[in-house]
Amino acid sequence: MTPSLLPPRLNLPHVEVLPNGLTIIAEQMPVEAISFQLWLRVGSRWEGDEINGTAHFLEHMVFKGTPRLAMGEFERAIESRGAGTNAATSQDYTQFYFTSAPQDFEHLAPLQLDVVLNPTIADGPFERERLVVLEEIRRSQDDPQRRIFQQVVQLAFPGTPYARPVLGRREIIENLQAQQMRDFHAHWYQPPAMTVTVVGNQSVGNLVETVARSFADCYRVKSPSQTLMPPLVNIPPPFTKVETTTVVDDSLQQARLILLWRSPGLDQFEKTLPLGVLAVILGRGRVSRLFRELREEKGLVTAIGASNSTQATQGMFYISAQLPAENIPMVEQYILDHIERLQNEPIPEKDLERIRTQVANRFIFGNERPGDRANLYGYYYAQIGDLEPALTYPVQIQALTAADLQKSAQTYLSPTAYGKVIALPAED
Structure with missing residues (x-):
């Protein structure tokens, strides 16, 4: 599609970089709310092994008081105005946010900035919050879905920070010092x-x-000469054979089968687009190929889905099924047959048109509210420093051809080289 034929953009955010390096992305929407989000290009990927979990633990400590604000004062200010606040940490970013009425924004923005920029990280609250984080780690380890997914990422990203748990390991959090944070x-x-x-x-x-104005009032220069480059990630190459991890999990009632392939990250955004569409074709929704055949027609699985998950520099395409253990070999072969079909048979244009519209419209409908829009801009800009993916995603999806999808399947989804995680229930 040539630039002259592109439809007008749905979003027109203003991007401004201040002299101190802070980027502000702003957009007016005629909705009686304002969403403020602060994204930091730092997550668990930035940690050394010896302090794994610090970024997430710090997310907790940010709300434990500053020289200006007593512990709990920010939350009381938020709640008294009927606003809402939260935070999140991933491998590639940390995010703090609130949503308020427009008339409250000027009062709440400097408070949010103060708690993020100037946390006291006092020893007493640090020790108390350590117990909270350790309990969060324990609960995550008690969750079979999270345990299995950790096996998946370790197989997908061996030897990289992406294989580490965002929450950190218990023994590291137990010994972490407040000064390190x-x-x-x-x-x-x-x-x-x-x-x-x-x-x-x-x-x-x-x-x-x-x-x-709020940032200038809150920020205190700490160490401006330090480099803020992220650590290099040694991206593992594509699988060259079938690599299998098998675990037994006492809490499972049915087995799990996950097949996975390494794929490009957000820094190669155009290469991720066809993989996202292939995931929809294979396993997203009731009309997807794997759901229709393996669950509805053959009854071989209880649930099945596909996804293309992307971090800043690495991605993972995976297909996950819940099923009786005796069906695993048959289901695996059916999945591989469908992948070979994608490689060898172009998707019919009528089907492709429906899927492109479905994917593009889901994106548009999912970014209609101020919080959705602020999240969209922050997600891309914080990770790859570029808003183009957020602004042109529907147009780029609509421009994909059957040949694009076929080439992507041939390039990234080998039926003979992939990762496989099998989780089995304990035998009676």
């Missing part, structure tokens, strides 16, 4: 690593001015 915050929580996305019912000028 203070040093981590001072090094990484710097303006060049930060993106603020703010969307709602004020002019772009007002949104940008409020964020810039």
Whole structure:
């Protein structure tokens, strides 16, 4: 599709980079709310093995008081205005956010910035919160889905930070020191690593001015000479054979089968697009090929789905099924047959048109609210420093051809070289 034929963009955010390196992305929407999100280009990938879990633990400690705000004061200010706040940590980013009425934004924005930029990380609250994080780790280890998925990522990303748990390991969190966290915050929580996305019912000028003024009031220069480059990730090559991990899990009632392939990350965004569509064709929804044949027609699985998961520099295409253990070999072969079919038979145009529209419209409908829009901008910009994927995704999906999908299946989804995780229930 040539540039002159592209439809008008649905979104027109304003991007401004301040002299201190902070990026502000602002957009006015005629909805009586404002979503403020602060994204940091730092997550568990940035940690050394010896402090694994620090980024997530720090997310907790951010809300434990600053020199200006007593512990709990920020949350009381949020709740008193009927606003909502939360945070999240991943391998590639940490995110803090609130949604408020437009008239409350100017009051709450500097409070949110203060708790993120200036956490005290005092010894007493640190020790108390350590117990909370350790309990969160224990609960995650008690969750069979999370245990199995950890086996999947370890097989997909061996020897890389992506294979480590975001929450960290118990023995590391038990021995982590508050000063190590203070040093981590001072090094990484710097303006060049930060993106603020703010969307709602004020002019772009007002949104940008409020964020810039609030940031200038809160930020204290710590160590501006330090580099903020992320650690290099040695991306593992595609599988060259079938590599299998088998585990027995006492909590399972049925077996799990996960087949996985390594795929490009967000830094190769155009290569991820056809893989996302292939996931929909294979295993997203009741009309997908694997769901229709293996669950509805043959009854070989209880559940089945496909996804193309992407981090900043690495991705993973995987197909996951819940099924009786005796059906595993047959289901695996059916999955591989479907992949070979994608490689050898172009998708009929009438089917492709329906799927392209489905994928593009889901994206559009899922980004209609201020919080959705702010999240979309922050997700891409914080990880790859580029908004184009967020702005052109539907157009690029609609431009994909049957040949594009066929080539992607041939390139990334080998029927003879892939990872396989089998989780079996304990025998009676």
